Amino acid sequence: VPEQPAAGRPLAKPPVRKLAKELGIDLATVVPTGPNGVVTREDIRAAAAPPARLP
Amino acid sequence: MANDASTVYDLVILGGGSGGYAAALRGAQLGLDVALIEKNKLGGTCLHNGCIPTKALLHAGEIADQARESEQFGVKATFEGIDIAAVHKYKDDVISGLYKGLQGLVASRKVTYIEGEGRLSSPTSVDVNGQRIQGRHVVLATGSVPRSLPGLTIDGNRIISSDHALTLDRVPKSAIVLGGGVIGVEFASAWKSFGTDVTIVEGLPHLVPVEDENSSKLLERAFRKRGIKFNLGTFFQSAEYTADGVKVTLADGKTFEAEVLLVAIGRGPVSQNLGYEEQGVAMDRGYVLVDEYMRTNVPTISAVGDLVPTLQLAHVGFAEGILVAERLAGLKVVPIDYDGVPRVTYCHPEVASVGVTEAKAKELYGADKVVSLKYNLAGNGKSKILKTAGEIKLVQVRDGAVVGVHMVGDRMGEQVGEAQLIYNWEALPAEVAQLIHAHPTQNEAMGEAHLALAGKPLHSHD
Amino acid sequence: MANDASTVYDLVILGGGSGGYAAALRGAQLGLDVALIEKNKLGGTCLHNGCIPTKALLHAGEIADQARESEQFGVKATFEGIDIAAVHKYKDDVISGLYKGLQGLVASRKVTYIEGEGRLSSPTSVDVNGQRIQGRHVVLATGSVPRSLPGLTIDGNRIISSDHALTLDRVPKSAIVLGGGVIGVEFASAWKSFGTDVTIVEGLPHLVPVEDENSSKLLERAFRKRGIKFNLGTFFQSAEYTADGVKVTLADGKTFEAEVLLVAIGRGPVSQNLGYEEQGVAMDRGYVLVDEYMRTNVPTISAVGDLVPTLQLAHVGFAEGILVAERLAGLKVVPIDYDGVPRVTYCHPEVASVGVTEAKAKELYGADKVVSLKYNLAGNGKSKILKTAGEIKLVQVRDGAVVGVHMVGDRMGEQVGEAQLIYNWEALPAEVAQLIHAHPTQNEAMGEAHLALAGKPLHSHD
Numbered sequence: 001v002p003e004q005p006a007a008g009r010p011l012a013k014p015p016v017r018k019l020a021k022e023l024g025i026d027l028a029t030v031v032p033t034g035p036n037g038v039v040t041r042e043d044i045r046a047a048a049a050p051p052a053r054l055p
Numbered sequence: 056m057a058n059d060a061s062t063v064y065d066l067v068i069l070g071g072g073s074g075g076y077a078a079a080l081r082g083a084q085l086g087l088d089v090a091l092i093e094k095n096k097l098g099g100t101c102l103h104n105g106c107i108p109t110k111a112l113l114h115a116g117e118i119a120d121q122a123r124e125s126e127q128f129g130v131k132a133t134f135e136g137i138d139i140a141a142v143h144k145y146k147d148d149v150i151s152g153l154y155k156g157l158q159g160l161v162a163s164r165k166v167t168y169i170e171g172e173g174r175l176s177s178p179t180s181v182d183v184n185g186q187r188i189q190g191r192h193v194v195l196a197t198g199s200v201p202r203s204l205p206g207l208t209i210d211g212n213r214i215i216s217s218d219h220a221l222t223l224d225r226v227p228k229s230a231i232v233l234g235g236g237v238i239g240v241e242f243a244s245a246w247k248s249f250g251t252d253v254t255i256v257e258g259l260p261h262l263v264p265v266e267d268e269n270s271s272k273l274l275e276r277a278f279r280k281r282g283i284k285f286n287l288g289t290f291f292q293s294a295e296y297t298a299d300g301v302k303v304t305l306a307d308g309k310t311f312e313a314e315v316l317l318v319a320i321g322r323g324p325v326s327q328n329l330g331y332e333e334q335g336v337a338m339d340r341g342y343v344l345v346d347e348y349m350r351t352n353v354p355t356i357s358a359v360g361d362l363v364p365t366l367q368l369a370h371v372g373f374a375e376g377i378l379v380a381e382r383l384a385g386l387k388v389v390p391i392d393y394d395g396v397p398r399v400t401y402c403h404p405e406v407a408s409v410g411v412t413e414a415k416a417k418e419l420y421g422a423d424k425v426v427s428l429k430y431n432l433a434g435n436g437k438s439k440i441l442k443t444a445g446e447i448k449l450v451q452v453r454d455g456a457v458v459g460v461h462m463v464g465d466r467m468g469e470q471v472g473e474a475q476l477i478y479n480w481e482a483l484p485a486e487v488a489q490l491i492h493a494h495p496t497q498n499e500a501m502g503e504a505h506l507a508l509a510g511k512p513l514h515s516h517d
Numbered sequence: 518m519a520n521d522a523s524t525v526y527d528l529v530i531l532g533g534g535s536g537g538y539a540a541a542l543r544g545a546q547l548g549l550d551v552a553l554i555e556k557n558k559l560g561g562t563c564l565h566n567g568c569i570p571t572k573a574l575l576h577a578g579e580i581a582d583q584a585r586e587s588e589q590f591g592v593k594a595t596f597e598g599i600d601i602a603a604v605h606k607y608k609d610d611v612i613s614g615l616y617k618g619l620q621g622l623v624a625s626r627k628v629t630y631i632e633g634e635g636r637l638s639s640p641t642s643v644d645v646n647g648q649r650i651q652g653r654h655v656v657l658a659t660g661s662v663p664r665s666l667p668g669l670t671i672d673g674n675r676i677i678s679s680d681h682a683l684t685l686d687r688v689p690k691s692a693i694v695l696g697g698g699v700i701g702v703e704f705a706s707a708w709k710s711f712g713t714d715v716t717i718v719e720g721l722p723h724l725v726p727v728e729d730e731n732s733s734k735l736l737e738r739a740f741r742k743r744g745i746k747f748n749l750g751t752f753f754q755s756a757e758y759t760a761d762g763v764k765v766t767l768a769d770g771k772t773f774e775a776e777v778l779l780v781a782i783g784r785g786p787v788s789q790n791l792g793y794e795e796q797g798v799a800m801d802r803g804y805v806l807v808d809e810y811m812r813t814n815v816p817t818i819s820a821v822g823d824l825v826p827t828l829q830l831a832h833v834g835f836a837e838g839i840l841v842a843e844r845l846a847g848l849k850v851v852p853i854d855y856d857g858v859p860r861v862t863y864c865h866p867e868v869a870s871v872g873v874t875e876a877k878a879k880e881l882y883g884a885d886k887v888v889s890l891k892y893n894l895a896g897n898g899k900s901k902i903l904k905t906a907g908e909i910k911l912v913q914v915r916d917g918a919v920v921g922v923h924m925v926g927d928r929m930g931e932q933v934g935e936a937q938l939i940y941n942w943e944a945l946p947a948e949v950a951q952l953i954h955a956h957p958t959q960n961e962a963m964g965e966a967h968l969a970l971a972g973k974p975l976h977s978h979d
């Protein structure tokens with residue numbers, strides 16, 4: 001379970017947060033896959049992509 | 056690339072300054088067929104009469120000041136004066152080197168460069184040298200020129216603009232600088248370093264009045280120490296010639312006399328008699344109006360740079376030019392956040408900022424939501440070594456991001472790059488504080504300021 | 518805060534240099550009861566014999582060079598020489614100002630400062646001045662001292678270490694600098710500026726051999742232009758006194774003669790006879806071994822700074838000291854990414870870097886996954902104004918983040934702050950390129966390099 005950051009702010013490096021903002025993604029809804037529960041750029045892109053059909 | 060009369064370019068750009076040539080370079084890079092029309096010299100104000108020559112004068116001034124003060128550092132050197140012809144040669148060499156580079160770049164990108172005075176002749180064409188240059192899109196980038204006041208005639212000798220100040224063949228014994236904005240304080244600083252007795256007259260209550268008040272105050276303190284005089288808060292009324300100079304009278308009757316009067320009250324757009332109105336381009340007080348994508352009201356016409364009412368900075372021109380080129384090439388573009396554009400005033404000491412002032416932050420977020428912190432360069436080793444004083448002031452939304460960085464101090468303009476990332480990427484103080492900065496740099500002060508704002512000051516008191 | 522024999526401190530710190538005092542300041546800030554034991558002067562090597570005094574000498578050198586070259590800028594000044602006593606006064610004033618500030622800080626944070634030579638007497642105590650200082654935890658921070666080679670005796674007069682070079686009462690006519698690392702090239706640079714005929718002897722194939730090879734080559738070119746001689750790739754064999762100086766013989770028989778020989782081959786940890794082995798602290802070649810949380814094998818003992826085998830930099834000491842204090846105060850701490858620590862060499866021109874070299878990146882990610890880009894400062898207006906040459910080299914994982922920034926050029930050390938954010942925040946070139954940098958700064962070169970790496974060069978060729 002990823003650790004919850006202080007102040008309830010989702011953990012992501014600043015440029016990644018910026019990307020999320022530009023794509024209109026709420027970081028809190030993104031499943032983090034980076035080390036220490038950090039949301040990565042790929043996580044944001046995955047969240048932004050249209051949902052993939054289940055096989 | 057073809058240049059016969061029947062060619063229709065993708066992009067016809069009127070004006071080859073920062074805004075125009077950036078649009079041309081980026082457009083050509085993206086495969087657009089670009090014509091760039093310039094009546095004078097490629098590079099425009101910034102390269103020939105603006106950013107570059109002023110900074111060369113200021114650096115010559117720095118060399119002069121350091122020679123004067125060399126013994127404080129254990130160096131025996133005698134300052135004997137300024138050789139203004141040699142200063143101009145140095146300055147002109149810098150310009151011509153960059154000019155050649157820029158010409159090479161424009162040529163290598165296969166931009167069609169047309170020398171001549173152009174005029175908008177339809178929503179999709181510019182007339183120049185008796186030829187009609189057709190384009191699917193036109194970018195207006197005719198820039199700006201120095202402004203004056205009613206009744207104040209610039210004669211180029213005793214009453215001068217920055218254009219004349221940059222080529223003046225002497226160091227004036229005394230000078231009045233009308234206007235305490237960026238251009239005014241930069242000339243005041245350079246002249247003082249050259250030995251001129253300088254007085255700045257600014258109608259607003261502060262020097263560099265658009266900066267955070269703290270920066271203005273620090274600059275005023277530093278200028279006072281340097282012996283640069285200034286009169287704030289009273290507007291100019293009139294100027295008249297004296298036997299050997301100029302006398303300026305303010306609204307309150309106070310008078311100042313000097314050998315020259317530099318009028319540095321601002322710059323106005325170059326937009327008259329260029330066909331803009333005739334083609335229906337919406338304007339306001341000479342500025343061409345644009346939306347956040349630099350589009351005018353005419354669908355085939357965009358405008359960039361000093362011609363539009365955004366910040367008058369070369370790198371704003373670059374950014375706007377690039378944005379237009381990318382948009383027209385079909386790329387997805389993001390509007391410019393003008394608060395996120397770094398601003399540097401290259402006087403001694405320098406003033407630099409990005410983001411909003413504390414006052415503006417309080418308007419935006421509410422007074423109780425804004426915190427600020429000042430880190431004094433007295434605690435910064437490298438600044439002590441340079442014998443410079445100043446501060447970094449941070450403005451933060453409580454428990455949130457840093458929304459303003461305001462700095463004063465020699466060479467502090469170079470710190471604006473890190474500040475720019477912090478502002479634009481909405482970094483939290485703790486995220487910057489976590490990254491220990493290099494010792495002993497001036498950059499370290501940026502780290503220390505964020506350490507302090509994050510509640511864990513290292514080299515400063517709690 | 519109490520200081521009688523029965524007190525048990527939360528933290529007893531042995532050594533008051535960068536690492537030790539940072540731990541003390543941060544610990545006290547977090548409410549820990551801290552004793553800081555220092556045998557000499559608070560501030561340690563960095564403040565008294567390292568970072569600060571060298572940078573003061575280098576700045577005096579800059580002032581001297583600029584006085585010599587002033588006519589190139591149109592300034593008439595005559596350089597008459599170095600007043601070495603005045604240089605030392607300037608340098609000592611800088612140190613004493615910072616020293617007072619640091620003493621004030623330690624006092625204000627209520628750290629118990631104990632002057633005396635300490636010795637680890639148990640896993641939880643240090644003996645000093647005949648007293649036993651007890652702590653729940655001990656931090657070893659005894660730093661480092663200059664090293665020499667077998668058979669090469671430092672006499673402090675003709676064969677000297679950096680400690681002596683910093684207080685030398687004359688400018689040597691000629692000097693051999695043994696070691697082309699950071700300390701060696703900094704002294705070589707300062708001395709050359711003062712008028713010394715300098716030769717650097719480095720056994721590895723390059724100056725600043727831990728930097729990216731491109732930086733080494735650029736520095737070598739710049740030093741060659743300055744007339745700083747160097748002999749690379751052959752190791753030192755022996756030194757002997759001549760009538761009025763020193764003669765150095767290399768492994769290949771080549772010889773060099775000079776008035777002084779500066780031994781700058783590295784620094785070794787201060788750990789002998791301090792009780793470390795007796796208390797079972799694991800060590801390797803004198804270095805105290807620690808894990809990524811700075812813990813030794815003894816649960817109550819941590820170690821930081823030059824004493825441990827990480828980068829020997831003051832700000833690494835700060836970061837390690839802070840990390841220990843925060844860990845012991847119960848905060849969550851993140852191990853330091855040493856590749857993300859900025860490195861600056863303050864010679865003329867400066868060398869600065871953060872992240873990994875291109876060679877290292879290829880090892881880490883595979884040669885075909887690594888791309889690099891060089892931006893030449895010849896295209897940067899401000900660098901032209903300063904008349905400095907150099908480059909910014911970026912190393913990127915293909916289509917990924919920037920993993921190395923390597924710079925050479927006067928004042929380029931100040932750009933390492935922005936580079937540090939880019940590396941540590943794993944920014945993509947396009948994300949930096951999007952933010953147009955201030956014109957005309959040296960910082961702009963950082964923006965241009967990222968524009969080029971993102972495939973959209975502005976002021977450089979495609």
Ligand SMILES: Cc1cc2nc3c(=O)[nH]c(=O)nc-3n(C[C@H](O)[C@H](O)[C@H](O)COP(=O)(O)OP(=O)(O)OC[C@H]3O[C@@H](n4cnc5c(N)ncnc54)[C@H](O)[C@@H]3O)c2cc1C
Pocket residue numbers: 069070071072073074075076092093094095096097098099100101102104105106107109171172173174196197198199200217238325329359360361362367368369370371372401955956957
């Ligand atoms: C003294 C001074 C110092 C400055 N310092 C800085 C600084 O340090 N940093 C900074 O960022 N900014 C600085 N600026 C501002 C900067 O120079 C401008 O923001 C920038 O040049 C604007 O670019 P532009 O392309 O909009 O206009 P300009 O650079 O003015 O270019 C417009 C071009 O259009 C051409 N033109 C005009 N009309 C026609 C026509 N009819 N046909 C053909 N060509 C035409 C002109 O000849 C000119 O070359 C300074 C300005 C001044 C005056």
Ligand SMILES: Cc1cc2nc3c(=O)[nH]c(=O)nc-3n(C[C@H](O)[C@H](O)[C@H](O)COP(=O)(O)OP(=O)(O)OC[C@H]3O[C@@H](n4cnc5c(N)ncnc54)[C@H](O)[C@@H]3O)c2cc1C
Pocket residue numbers: 494495531532533534535536537538554555556557558559560561562563564566567568569571633634635636658659660661679700787791821822823824829830831832833834863
């Ligand atoms: C010439 C030179 C230039 C340098 N320039 C730079 C630079 O520009 N930037 C940079 O980041 N780094 C620089 N460094 C390196 C930097 O100085 C060190 O990395 C830093 O000082 C290490 O800090 P420290 O606390 O580990 O050790 P030190 O600073 O060496 O402090 C150790 C302290 O422990 C004390 N001590 C030792 N034994 C005992 C004992 N038994 N009892 C009590 N006290 C004791 C010592 O007196 C000393 O004050 C430079 C070093 C040198 C020599």
